[in-house]
Amino acid sequence: xxxxxxxxxxxxxTLDRAYAAIGEIALNDLGLDVYPNQIEIISSEQMLxxxxxxxxxxxxxxxxxxxxxxxxxxxxxxxxxxxxYEIVINSNPCISYLLEENTxxxxxxxxxxAAFGHNHFFKNNYLFRQWTNAEGILDYLAFxxxxxxxxxxxxxxxxxxAVLDAAHALMDQGVFRYRRPPRPSKERVIEKRRKRMEYEAxxxxxLWRTLPAGIEPPSAPPTPDPEEEFGVEDRLPEENILYFLxxxxxxxxxxxxxxxxxxxxxxxYFHPQRQLKVMNEGCATFVHYTIMNTLYxxxxxxxxxxxxFLHSHTSVVFQPAFDDxxxxxxxxxxxxxxxxxxxxxxxxxxxxEDRDWFPSIAGSGDAMAALKDAWANYRDESFIEQFLSPKLxxxxxxxxxxxxADDAVYRVSAIHDERGYREVRKALARQYxxxxxxxxxxxxxxxxxxxxxxxxxxxxxGVPLNNAxxxxxxxxxxxxxxxxxxxxxxxx
Amino acid sequence: xxxxEAAIQPASFREREDSGAPADADALGGRVKPGHDVFILAxxxxxxxxxxxxxxxxxxxxxxxxxxxRARAQIREAVQKSLKESAVADLAKDRKIKISTKGTKEPxxxxxxxxxxxxxxxxxxxxxxxxxxxxKKPRSGEDGxxxxxxxxxFEGEDDFEFTMTQDEVLDIFxxxxxxxxxxxxxxxxxxxxxxxxxxxxxxGSPNQINLLRTMRHAQGRRLAMRRPSxxxxxxxxxxxxxxxxEEPQAPEKIAALKEQLAKANARRKWVGFxxxxxxxxxxxxxxxxxxxxxxxxxLMDVSGSMGEREKDLAKxxxxxxxLFLKRRYEKVDVVFIxxxxxxxxxxxxxxxxxxxxxxxxVSTALDKMLEIQKARxxxxxxxxxxxxxxDGYTQTGDARHCVELLNEQIMPLCQYYAYIEILDERExxxxxxxxxxxxxxxxxxxxxxxxxxxxxxxxxxxxxxxPVFHELFRKAEA
Numbered sequence: 026x027x028x029x030x031x032x033x034x035x036x037x038x039t040l041d042r043a044y045a046a047i048g049e050i051a052l053n054d055l056g057l058d059v060y061p062n063q064i065e066i067i068s069s070e071q072m073l074x075x076x077x078x079x080x081x082x083x084x085x086x087x088x089x090x091x092x093x094x095x096x097x098x099x100x101x102x103x104x105x106x107x108x109x110y111e112i113v114i115n116s117n118p119c120i121s122y123l124l125e126e127n128t129x130x131x132x133x134x135x136x137x138x139a140a141f142g143h144n145h146f147f148k149n150n151y152l153f154r155q156w157t158n159a160e161g162i163l164d165y166l167a168f169x170x171x172x173x174x175x176x177x178x179x180x181x182x183x184x185x186x187a188v189l190d191a192a193h194a195l196m197d198q199g200v201f202r203y204r205r206p207p208r209p210s211k212e213r214v215i216e217k218r219r220k221r222m223e224y225e226a227x228x229x230x231x232l233w234r235t236l237p238a239g240i241e242p243p244s245a246p247p248t249p250d251p252e253e254e255f256g257v258e259d260r261l262p263e264e265n266i267l268y269f270l271x272x273x274x275x276x277x278x279x280x281x282x283x284x285x286x287x288x289x290x291x292x293x294y295f296h297p298q299r300q301l302k303v304m305n306e307g308c309a310t311f312v313h314y315t316i317m318n319t320l321y322x323x324x325x326x327x328x329x330x331x332x333x334f335l336h337s338h339t340s341v342v343f344q345p346a347f348d349d350x351x352x353x354x355x356x357x358x359x360x361x362x363x364x365x366x367x368x369x370x371x372x373x374x375x376x377x378e379d380r381d382w383f384p385s386i387a388g389s390g391d392a393m394a395a396l397k398d399a400w401a402n403y404r405d406e407s408f409i410e411q412f413l414s415p416k417l418x419x420x421x422x423x424x425x426x427x428x429x430a431d432d433a434v435y436r437v438s439a440i441h442d443e444r445g446y447r448e449v450r451k452a453l454a455r456q457y458x459x460x461x462x463x464x465x466x467x468x469x470x471x472x473x474x475x476x477x478x479x480x481x482x483x484x485x486x487g488v489p490l491n492n493a494x495x496x497x498x499x500x501x502x503x504x505x506x507x508x509x510x511x512x513x514x515x516x517x
Numbered sequence: 518x519x520x521x522e523a524a525i526q527p528a529s530f531r532e533r534e535d536s537g538a539p540a541d542a543d544a545l546g547g548r549v550k551p552g553h554d555v556f557i558l559a560x561x562x563x564x565x566x567x568x569x570x571x572x573x574x575x576x577x578x579x580x581x582x583x584x585x586x587r588a589r590a591q592i593r594e595a596v597q598k599s600l601k602e603s604a605v606a607d608l609a610k611d612r613k614i615k616i617s618t619k620g621t622k623e624p625x626x627x628x629x630x631x632x633x634x635x636x637x638x639x640x641x642x643x644x645x646x647x648x649x650x651x652x653k654k655p656r657s658g659e660d661g662x663x664x665x666x667x668x669x670x671f672e673g674e675d676d677f678e679f680t681m682t683q684d685e686v687l688d689i690f691x692x693x694x695x696x697x698x699x700x701x702x703x704x705x706x707x708x709x710x711x712x713x714x715x716x717x718x719x720x721g722s723p724n725q726i727n728l729l730r731t732m733r734h735a736q737g738r739r740l741a742m743r744r745p746s747x748x749x750x751x752x753x754x755x756x757x758x759x760x761x762x763e764e765p766q767a768p769e770k771i772a773a774l775k776e777q778l779a780k781a782n783a784r785r786k787w788v789g790f791x792x793x794x795x796x797x798x799x800x801x802x803x804x805x806x807x808x809x810x811x812x813x814x815x816l817m818d819v820s821g822s823m824g825e826r827e828k829d830l831a832k833x834x835x836x837x838x839x840l841f842l843k844r845r846y847e848k849v850d851v852v853f854i855x856x857x858x859x860x861x862x863x864x865x866x867x868x869x870x871x872x873x874x875x876x877x878x879v880s881t882a883l884d885k886m887l888e889i890q891k892a893r894x895x896x897x898x899x900x901x902x903x904x905x906x907x908d909g910y911t912q913t914g915d916a917r918h919c920v921e922l923l924n925e926q927i928m929p930l931c932q933y934y935a936y937i938e939i940l941d942e943r944e945x946x947x948x949x950x951x952x953x954x955x956x957x958x959x960x961x962x963x964x965x966x967x968x969x970x971x972x973x974x975x976x977x978x979x980x981x982x983x984p985v986f987h988e989l990f991r992k993a994e995a
Contacts, residue, residue, distance in 0.1 A: 037566055044566075065567045074576045091584030092621055094577045095679035099613070102680070118565075125570055182583070194624050346642020355641060424643040426652070429635040434651040440643055452637040463626045482626075487634030490626055497624035 029325045033128035040064075043133045044140070046325055050316050051141040055393060057312070059144040060119040060159065064136065067122045072109065073097050075122060079295070080112050082120065083166050085173035085287070087189050110337075113139035115147040115298075117159040130330040134337065137316040142309030149401045150304070152297035162294060169287045176280050188281050191501035192267060192288035198465050199267030199292040262466040262481065266502070267292070269467045275476060276507025285505070303405045303457065307361020311369075311396070314338060314362070344421065360421070364408070367417050368395055378415055405457035413453065415446045425452040430488075463490055464517065476508040483517035490514065584621070585685065591616040596681070596689045600836070601829060604865055612686055615678045690836075712801040721798025734795035744788040745781040753778045810848035811932075812894045813839060816882045816905040819855040819873050823908055827939045828869055831906035834937055834982050838904050846900065852889060858912075860885035879911040879957060880918040887926055900932045909938045909955045916960035923961075928968045935985050936961055936973045945977040 029046055030039045044064070051057045067075070077094035078084035110127055114120040121139040123132055147153050158165075177185045192199070263269040267289040271282045298305070317338075321331045344359035345351040368386070371379045372395050375387035386395045399408060418441040425448060427438040439445030439452070468481035480502070482490055495512065502510045585592060595614045603612070630636050646652070717727055757774040760767065815835050817823070823831075835851075842849045853868035854860055857875035860882040886903065894901060911919070928934065938958055954962075958973070965971045974985040 037568075040566055063565045063567065065569045067569045070574060071569060071572065071576070077577055077580070086579045086583060088580065088583035088587040088621070089623055091577060091580030091582070092588075092677075094580060095584060096677060099679045122569075186583070186587075190623075197625055344641055346644070347640035348642065348644075352642075355639075421641045422643040423639050423641055424646055425637050425639045427635065427637055428630060428654075430631055430633045432654075434653055437646045437648050437650040437652065438637060439648050440646060442648075445648055449639060453639040455637070456639060463628050465626060484634060486636060488628045488630045488636060489633050491629035492632070494624045494627050497622065498626050501624070 027324075028327055029133070029320070030129045030330075031327065033130065035127075035129040035132050039129060040132060040136075043129070044136055046320065047133060047137050047141065047316055050319050051137070051145075051312065054319060055312065055315065056397070057141055057145040058148055059141060060117045060148050062140040062144065063118040063120045064140060065120060065122050066125050068125050069101070072112070072122065072124055073101065075112050076109070079291075080114070081166055082114065082163065083170055085170045085189075086177075087193075088186065089193065111135040111139045113143045114162075115143075115153060115157060115159055116162050119144040119147060119159075128333065130326070130333045131337065133320070133326070133330075134313050134317060134334050138309045138313035141316070142312030143305060145312070146301075146305050146308045146400055149397070150297075150301060150404075151402055152301060152404055156297050157294050165290065169291070172283065172287065176284065180280065185284065187504060188284045189288065191504050192285050194498045194501040195267050195270075195505075196288060196292045197462055199265060199289040200296040201265050201268070201293065202296075203264075261470070262468050264464075264466050265289070266465065266467055266480070269470075270502075270505045273470060273472070274506050275472065277505065281505075297404075300404045300406070300457075302357045303361040303364075304400065304403065304408050305361070306358045307363075307365045308396075308400050310338075310342060310358055310362040311365035314366075346422070363417055363420065364412055365396060367414055368392065368399065368412060371395075371414065376416075382414060383412075406454045409457060410450065410454040413450045415441070418446055418449055423449050423453065425449045465512075468513070476506075478502070478506045478508065478510045480510065480512040482512060482514045484514055485517060487516065588616055588621045591620055592681075593689055593692075596686055600686075600690065601832070610686075611680055611682050613678060614681050615676050617676055621677070690833075711804060713804040715800045715802040717797045718800040719797065721800070725798045727797045727799050730797040731791065731795050734797065735791045738792060738795060739788060739790070742788040743784070744790075745785050750778065750781055750785070753781060810850070810898065811842050811846040811900040811902060812850040812852060812890075813842055814852045814854060814886050814889075814901070814903040815868065816854050816856070816886065816903065816907075817868065818857070818877055818879070818882075818907040818910075819868075819871075820857045820877045820910075821872070821874055822877075822910060823939075826941075827906075827908060830939050830976060830979065830982070831937070832869060833979055834906060834935075834976075834985070835904055837982060838902065838935065842902060850894070850899075852886075854882050854885050854889075856882035856885070862889060877911050878915050879907065880915050880922060883919060883922045883927060887922070890930065896930055901930050902932055903927070903934045905934070905936045907936075907938060907957065909940070909957050911957045913956070916956045919957070920960045920964055923964050923971075924967065928964070928971060931970065933970045934968075934972070936971070937982070937985055938973070938975045940975055940977050942977045945975065 029043050044062075051059070073094060075082065076097050077090045079090075084090065110124055110131055112122045119140065121136070121143075123135055127135060147159065153159070173185060173189070267285050270277070271285040271289065274282075277285070317326070317331070317334045320326045321328075326334075342356070342359045342362045344356045345353075369392040371383050371387050372389050372392040375383075380387045389395060399412060403411065422441055424440040425438045425445070426435040428435050439448035441449060464483045464485065466481050466483070467478065469479035471477050471479075490512075499510055499512060592614060595616045596612075599612055599614060717730060753774060757771065757778060760771050760774055813835075817828075817831055839849065839851060851865075853863050853865055855863055855868055855873070856877075856879065857873045858878045858881065859875075862885065863871075882905070890896075890901060923934070938954075954975075958975075961971075961973050965973050972985050974981065976982055976985075
């Protein structure tokens with residue numbers, strides 16, 4: 026086999042060759058299942074652009090994106106931060122952005138990482154399959170951008186900005202975690218249409234035809250919501266505050282409701298990504314590591330490229346200890362990649378300990394099958410709960426701290442030893458559960474009397490909301506609701 | 518592979534690309550159109566490479582403008598502060614701005630485990646702990662790993678730093694000064710360029726040939742190479758003719774003359790009249806149009822009565838004048854003269870920030886200005902502008918002296934003399950009429966009546982500054 030490329034320069038013909046070679050390994054050797062790829066080469070300024078609009082290729086205009094851009098640009102120009110090598114979008118076709126400044130080795134690495142690793146994960150993980158519409162997202166964004174622009178035109182920027190600000194503040198509370206939004210059943214839709222026609226027939230009056238042109242007959246009364254047959258109370262509590270406001274706020278105009286809906290749909294689109302950070306990066310990193318090494322074994326890349334790739338790979342999966350100046354939380358690349366490699370090890374060369382802990386996969390010999398099963402059917406929380414092995418906990422030297430607000434000390438509740446493995450694993454899994462977000466629900470809405478909206482924060486183990494932020498967000502909620510809003514913190 | 522390719526690749530895409538790629542990869546890559554930037558790979562899945570680098574830039578400009586407007590109050594404050602700290606001549610530059618996040622906060626509901634309740638959390642990198650150990654909590658504000666995380670999650674961002682372009686800075690500067698739009702564009706406009714002679718070159722277009730130089734070079738070369746002149750040849754020819762007509766003929770002489778003539782003709786051919794090495798072309802370079810120079814005298818009363826606010830207003834006044842001069846003149850010198858009961862030339866730092874005690878005699882500054890002008894800025898070479906800021910007090914009797922100096926010596930030299938009297942808002946109301954005022958003001962009014970290019974104005978707010986320059990900018994537009 027000949028080398029795919031030499032040196033750091035790239036051109037489209039080389040990218041083409043490398044893509045083909047990488048694709049062969051990904052599809053034939055690893056058996057990945059991917060959306061068609063669309064790979065775009067962009068400049069650093071365009072990368073900053075993409076960064077600052079939630080990493081989406083198009084996005085409605087809002088000042089917060091401008092703020093992010095200004096910050097990123099300053100950081101980048103001052104040399105504090107490097108740009109990402111790539112951005113990948115969960116869409117069909119799967120769009121990956123490659124930075125033009127990457128060397129050829131980096132382009133190959135990034136193609137393996139994004140166009141095959143992330144792509145496979147997007148297409149196969151159950152959360153993405155159930156919750157995000159990869160086919161429609163780009164069209165929807167295009168619609169959102171047009172719609173927001175049209176609203177700005179018609180109602181003024183300040184008005185639109187106020188609604189978007191408020192909606193952004195509630196983005197974390199704008200997702201359905203467990204159920205899909207209720208859709209009216211087919212019969213209800215037909216029934217609604219029939220009622221409307223009946224009303225029009227009844228209200229029809231010859232007299233209106235005699236009016237001079239330009240004068241409209243009185244409009245029909247608002248059609249009742251299909252769910253209106255039940256009172257609002259019957260549909261409470263509601264976890265999706267944005268949804269509730271969109272449907273029930275007494276003061277919003279139709280365009281404001283549609284704007285809330287756009288933000289809510291975006292929040293829902295991003296929701297799975299937040300629950301899959303470790304797995305998604307772990308999967309992509311594992312795939313690029315395997316592919317790059319296979320390329321080297323087959324003589325398609327030289328030692329120089331291999332070393333360059335290893336250098337960047339090791340810095341990506343670096344995990345500083347908690348007392349290190351560079352510690353900034355657990356690196357999802359490090360944990361994810363280590364777990365994937367560990368599953369491979371357990372399948373291929375298990376120890377007795379692995380056999381005890383993972384009887385179903387230990388020694389099975391087929392690592393890819395176990396990995397693909399994991400990638401398809403777990404999210405971070407359940408994945409860690411299921412697959413974090415004692416060996417990894419020892420390698421990472423994980424330990425768990427118990428923190429009570431009133432105490433002056435943390436108590437080490439468990440460490441990486443025989444007694445502690447299960448507890449550490451459970452605590453870590455819990456950390457990745459998005460239920461770690463505050464659990465806030467709409468508990469009551471007095472639509473007939475004072476119109477007060479009652480929100481309820483069900484505290485987990487007595488942890489309250491940050492007070493200053495709570496006040497600020499509640500101001501936004503009041504703007505959307507139009508009347509008083511109260512938030513109560515109750516023990517769950 | 519070939520079979521697969523044949524099955525999937527449409528016939529129109531089957532032209533092979535001769536890029537010297539390895540055979541198997543080459544078979545996979547088919548280029549759509551030469552020179553087009555979309556590649557289509559045969560094989561499943563179909564892949565596109567798209568070159569987006571040439572797409573229009575500034576996609577996030579709309580977001581940036583929204584952000585700048587949103588944070589307007591903070592940015593204004595920050596820009597003003599930054600202007601206060603920067604030099605008069607540094608106004609038109611990109612600058613880093615640091616603003617507080619007030620007004621651009623993006624609050625979200627967040628838990629606060631430090632307030633109440635309990636939790637478990639996992640950290641990597643255990644070294645010496647075993648279960649049951651106790652670790653002292655870092656006090657809030659202390660720079661522990663946890664503190665960093667916590668403050669990140671809750672209070673979010675503190676101050677926020679980013680770079681503003683020159684245009685954005687000027688916009689904010691102008692906004693306060695209430696500059697008319699036309700003036701804004703005049704000031705922001707980059708000066709026009711013109712082509713200026715820049716010596717000679719050996720290459721260029723025929724219409725730029727410099728005949729004089731070319732001919733002079735040719736002549737020198739002809740002399741050096743001893744090119745026989747036409748006269749010389751004619752003389753030889755005549756001599757030959759004469760020799761041929763002579764009786765009896767002298768064959769040696771004729772042969773010698775013939776040889777000489779042949780040699781001379783050959784040399785003439787060999788050493789051309791004009792050779793490519795002689796040719797010179799006029800060279801031009803682009804240069805900004807206003808190529809003259811100006812000096813700007815900043816005069817200010819620094820006695821105790823001039824406080825922080827007064828100096829800040831004065832500084833903006835100087836900045837605006839400097840900005841204007843920079844647009845019109847290639848080179849602008851700034852001279853700072855401060856005075857109390859006697860005047861000194863100082864650097865900018867001292868001018869704005871140091872304080873002196875003493876009485877106030879305005880004419881000393883005018884004397885100093887004249888002295889410096891005579892020593893360094895001859896009127897033949899320099900356009901002279903003066904900007905004077907004061908709170909309007911001077912020693913009794915000095916005002917008359919000032920008027921004499923201005924009328925007789927200074928105004929004949931100056932392109933423009935602008936005087937601002939800085940009052941506070943209350944005084945502004947008292948002196949509503951232009952005619953009433955302290956001694957210096959009344960005295961300067963008489964000067965203004967006499968000279969068109971003398972402007973006086975009382976100001977209490979930044980927006981009052983511009984009218985001082987009204988005349989100046991009107992001229993610039995004409």
